[in-house]
Every structure is written in C-alpha cells, then in structure tokens.
Amino acid sequence: MVLPSTKSDGYGNTAPDEGKDQADGLPVLKDGLPVLKDGLPVQKDGLPVLNIAAYRFVAIHDRERLRDQWLEQCLALSIKGTILIAPEGINLFLAGPAASIETWLESLQGDQRFAGLEAKYSWSQHQGFARMRVRLKAEIIRMNKPDIAPAAGRAPWVSAQTLARWLDQGHDDEGRALVMLDTRNAFEVDYGTFNGAVSYDLKQFSDFPKAIQMHRQAFEGKTVVSFCTGGIRCEKAGLFMQAIGMKHCYQLDGGILKYFETVGQRHYQGSCFVFDQREALDPALKALSD
Template sequence: MAAVSNISCYCFASLTGLKELREQLIAFCKERSLKGTILLSTEGINFFIAGGEAQIRELVELLRTIPGLEGINPKWSPSDDQPFSRMLVRIKKEIIAFGVEGIEPANYTSPRIEARELKQWLDEGRPVILYDTRNDYEVRLGTFKNAIPAGVDHFRQFPDAVARLPDELKDAPIVTFCTGGIRCEKAAPFMESVGFKNVYQLEGGILKYFEEVGGDHYEGECFVFDRRVGVDPGLRETSTDVCFACQAPLDENEQADPRFVQGVSCPHCYKPDEVRQAEQIVKRQAALARVCSPLPGSEPYDNVCPVRIPTGCDELTLLDALCRMFSHVEREFWVGLFAEGKLLKADGKPASPEVIVRSGEKYLRLLPGTIEAPVATEIRVLHEDESIVVLHKPAPLPMHPSGRYHRHTLQWLVNAAWSPEKPRAVHRLDANTTGLVLFGRSRRRAGLLQEGFKNGSIEKVYLARVKGHPEQDEFECNAPISRDSSRMGTRTVDEDDGHEARTLFKVISRDSDGTSLLEARPLTGRTNQIRIHLWQLGFPILGDQAYLSEGELGETQ
C-alpha cells in the first residue's frame, strides 16, 4: 500500500479574505505534516498536496467549508514517497497565468465532455480535433493520438498559438485538454471568443481520463508538476526524470545519454562548449555595447582619485609628500587644492596639508564635475570560459584608472559589463596600444596567470609599425627605463638608476614607404617599454605622439 496520498484540484470561485485564509491553511497543513502548494486568488484556488490519507481528507473537508469551494472534488493518486519538500500557500493574481482580460471561468466555461464520452467518440471514429493546450515539454512525454499540440513554452503564449490555427477549424468540433483541466477553463472560452464555434473542454483533464477509462487512445505518460514527473495511465509513478536546466521530461534512454548531467544539461538542451561560448560572447558583446553607449564619463560627475603614501614619504607632511610624489607638479597647485577642500582623508573629510603621513595611508583627491575625454570603444570579446576572458583592446583606451581617466578605462568598462563579477586584468597594455588582454575570472586564477607572465611561461608578442629600416633582421634592446614619469606621464631611458628592461625584436617586413613591420617580445614588463626601446634605437612607432623621431619627446601621450 502506498505511503503517501496525493491530491490535486482547482476551483474557480470569487474568494475574499485571502491573507487570513493563507495563514489558516499554512497552520492547518503544517500541523498535519502536509506538503505541497496552494495558490489562492480572487478568481479561485489551485492546489497540489501530499501526505497521510486521513490528514488529506481533513484538509478537503476544511476547504469545502469555504464559500464557493463547497463542491471541490480532488483527484487522488498514490506515491511511495513524499513528492514535495515543503508547504507553500501563495496569493496570486491568477491561479493559472493567462493574462487575457475578460476570460472569467467563475462566470462562464465552455461545454464539458466527460472522459467516457470522449473515449466513445474516439472508439467510434468521430471527426474531432484534439487540441493539447499544454507546454511543449509536457507534450513530449505523452499525448492523445493525432492530437494537435499548441506549440507553446508558456500558457501566456496560447492566444498566439490559436491565431496560427487554420480558419477551417473554426467550424470543426474541438476538444481541448490539459493535465488536470485548469488550463482548458480559460483556453476553451478564449477560443470561442475568437470565433471557434464548437469547442469542448475535457472534464478533469488527462488525469481524470486515466482514472476513469485508462490509456485508450493515449500514447505515453502524463507530465505532472511534482517530484514524480510522470504517471502512466494507471496513475503510477514512472521512471521518468526531468532536466533541471530546461524542464524537459527524460525517459530511461535519455537519462543514460552522456549529454545528461544532473542539474546541468540533457539531450534536449545540451550544447557543445564551442556553441555555449559563442552564445556567451554574443551576450557579453551586447553588454559592452550598452556600457559604452554613451560612455559613462561623458556626463559630469564627481570623481575621487585615491592617493597612497609610499614608503619614501613616511613621516613627511601631506603637502611635502604630494610634492615629492608628483615632482613635475608645482607646489602652489597642491596648496590651492587644500584651500578648495579637494584633498580629503579616507573618511571623506578635508585633510590638512600639515598632517604627518605614514606609508600605506590613503588620501583622496576630489575632482568635481569631471568629464572624461573620449576613448576607443571597439572592445571585442574573443574568448570566455569559466576561468579566463580574452579581449581585444582598441586604442586609445587606458587599462586602469589613472590621471584624467577613471570610468573611460578598460577595467571599469569590463567591471560594468560583467557585473556583479569583476574579472581581473593580469597584464598591461599602454593606452595607445591595440592588442589582446587576458583577464582572470577570480582572484586565484588571476594570480596564477600573473605568475605565468612573471616567470615567462606566458609569452607576450607585439606587432609594431615603425619608421625606418633596421639593418639587422633580429636585434634586442636592454636600455634601463626611468623609475619616474615626466609631467606628460612619459618615461625615458635612465642608464644610471632605471629599471632593468629587455626587449627582443624581429623584422617581418621592410616596406617601400620607409616603414618596417616588427615583432616585439618584451622579456620584462616596464611601462611604455617597447615604445621607449624603439625610440632609443631610432625606430619610433609610426603615429606615436610621445616618442618622436630624432630622440624628441612630444607634448602628449
């Protein structure tokens, strides 16, 4: 004997006092260890409940005391296990979502046909159209022979499905059916409202048909909305499972398919990695387009730039520290910012120029009404998987917030497009450099990738169009690069105190216009390294506004 009794039922009736009724039903069901779902609406009730038979009968008797629900007659079926995990009572606008005004089953429904009468019609071969109003994933598990499926993924799509039916069916006898009959309470009257003249609804749906006449004229199982997934014409639970990802019912063969991964995919929704990645890239590209149009810094906003005190400025006054950190900026500039209240402590309060600072402390520079200069936005997503993202960065586009750019940076735009996730760039490209940028999708992954760049296991290769024709096909530059930048943000060669830097070059072509195409491989990662080394060698990059011919420096980056 089955340990659990299952009932399902709906009733269209004008209900009031829904909040009080909800509290009453929750308490009543929990006291009796009943589980399932009850939907309440001003248009009626719809419920699926499981538990002990005696307790279920008590609930039915309680519901019959509610005005309008006196005649409810639930469908009963057994199961070995409790198919529900908890007890829910919810208040909804509709007990079956349809969204069409004027369809009110409490006031009017189409003519009903009983299960035995329908079976007789089918036995006699009467000309009748069987119209399955259920969703496609339900129909896939089983339906009446020769039935026409609505072809919908949600009941709200039903009006569009009816509009696709040929006009000649408007005079034909049509029997609508669904799992338990509730959808047909709205589907059949709707069909009548749009001109179908001979519409019936199967009383009690497929489950009542199974209960009264068995499986004659029916093929397969019936999808049910609980853990049982499917029942056979004897109303017994079948071995059918359901895909968590797409809700498709799965028979034993489909469950044995290698494309079925519990909670991930099944033969109906499985997509190869390359297809999923391509679809994801399309979505990311659209997100980037939304973030970049308009550019987020094109309207005035109050920008706040952090200033971190380095070790070399420990125990100086804040004013002296700023002058040392930004040696190319006049002292009067900082004095003016203090006077205007635009230099702040970490808590946002104005900072004093005479405060003694400690290394590691953070201060803030306020830039009210900031409008950032335009940047290139043709960012392309080339690859994305669970670990990394590879982007094509256009130029000009800074990598990270710095100087006059905060929002108009690759990292800020990526954070906005991937939100709430924050992929981390694991290497740098100059603002004026076009190329690939690798991001780690977690702190740990980014750290591992950064180590790969540091130890040389990940190589960086650049192509550079330069002025002039180098004599050697392969050459290198080891010129040290200055530790500090100039007023324009540029660095130069510093033989005495510069950072070690090394770049390998290879000529790909020497062209008739006086330029050459070079391959550049930086073995260290200094700011502007390739540009500086080519400038030092007398082959500046074509179009570079900072590192010019004849060893000259430009006025802009």
C-alpha cells in the same frame, strides 16, 4: 469529504458521473482505481502517500486570511505541496497521509465557496514535495486575458467517457471529425499525449491565445476537444476559443488525470507530466519515480 455531483457533461447530458457507483454517498471508481471507503480513499498497492489536485474558480476577497489558515493547517497535518490563491480562485497540489488529506478537504469544503470541490487522487511511494507553500498570485493559471473569467461560467465540456466513445467511433455524435487540442507546454507534451493531438510547441500557457488565433481556420467544420493535465488551463482556453468565434469547441472535464482515472490508457500514448518530484504518471496513475 468529496461528494459525487450530478452535472451536465457539456454535450446536453445531465447525469451522475459515469464510471462511478454510489456507496454511502461517496464515489467509487472501478477497475482498481482510487475509491472512497468510510470517507477515505482506499490505499492502492500499499502506497503510503495520497496525492490530490484540485481547483475552483470563484471570487476570493480574503486571500491573506486563507493563506495563513491553510498553511497552519497543512503544516499541522504533515501535508506538503502548493496552494495558489488568486482573486479568481484556488489551484492546489497536495500530498500526505490519507487521513490528513481528507481532514483538510473536509475543512476546506466547510467554506461554501469550496463546497463540493472535486479532487483528483493518485497514490505514490514517496512524498513528491519538499515543503508546504501557500502563494498569492494574480491568476491561478496565467493567461494575461482579464476578460476570460471562468468564475462567471464554464465553457462547454465533455466527460472522459464521452470523449473515449467519440475517439472510438472517430467522430462526435453529430458526425463531425474530432480534433484533440493539447494546451500544455511543449516539454509536457513530450512525455505523452492523445493519439494525433494537435499542439503548438508552447513555452508557457500565456502563448496559447496567439497560437490558436493563428491556426483557428484549421478547425472549421470540426469538433475540437482541448485538454491539459487536470483541466484548469482548458477552463480558460475553452472560453477564449468561444470569444474568438470558434464553434463546436469543448474542454475535457478533469483533464488527462480524470481520463486516466475513469478510462485508462485508451487513445493515449505515454505518460502525463506532473509538477512535483513524481515527474509523471502513467495511465494507471503510477508515478514514474516510484
């Protein structure tokens, strides 16, 4: 089961995740958002399909074995979706009955490399995937910058609650102007983004390094918070910005989906595109296709 963690928000604060109560050792989200009860996320609005998204940057040397094992498990549990496995880690998007998802997560977290893996939950009326795929890739999110290795250490990050507070006050806690940097592709940005966010009309994420190098001077003296759907792109974007000497740069921990879970719509316009048949989620995590 997914256990709550105590961690720093990347801005010098170390505490259990804000916006969560503790009940029987499991995280409980407020304001009608997904909660865990008796090991299972509580069904929202009677919706039957539980969707999860998660990733972990960690060295993997047994990709073929994991591929075969996870495909067999997911098929047996009537789970559909996609799992990407690369030498640098895993990235997954799965959907199915809640009990099946929780069973698979428990099995996954039995492997020490994935212990404590935190998933982002949402519910839908319909299954968003046509089949189950487990694919071997060179990178779980392609940047074509082999020196950027999140498994060796994360870039600084801020929690959704800290970001919302900064946006409320119009600056960070040191008084610097705040810039939201959208690292997603252009068609994703068209569905929705944070108010006033900067984006670069990207066709693919591997275009980000060139784009940020061309515009880095525009961020001097400001605090930059990069964001994406679930956080994985910003794990690399944040490290790359550090590598080229940019200062006061943070990534939004858990991305837009985590922000929706814990904050909601505040400071965000529109929906968030997702790569399955749900198409996009609104700030209440409701699928546009339902």
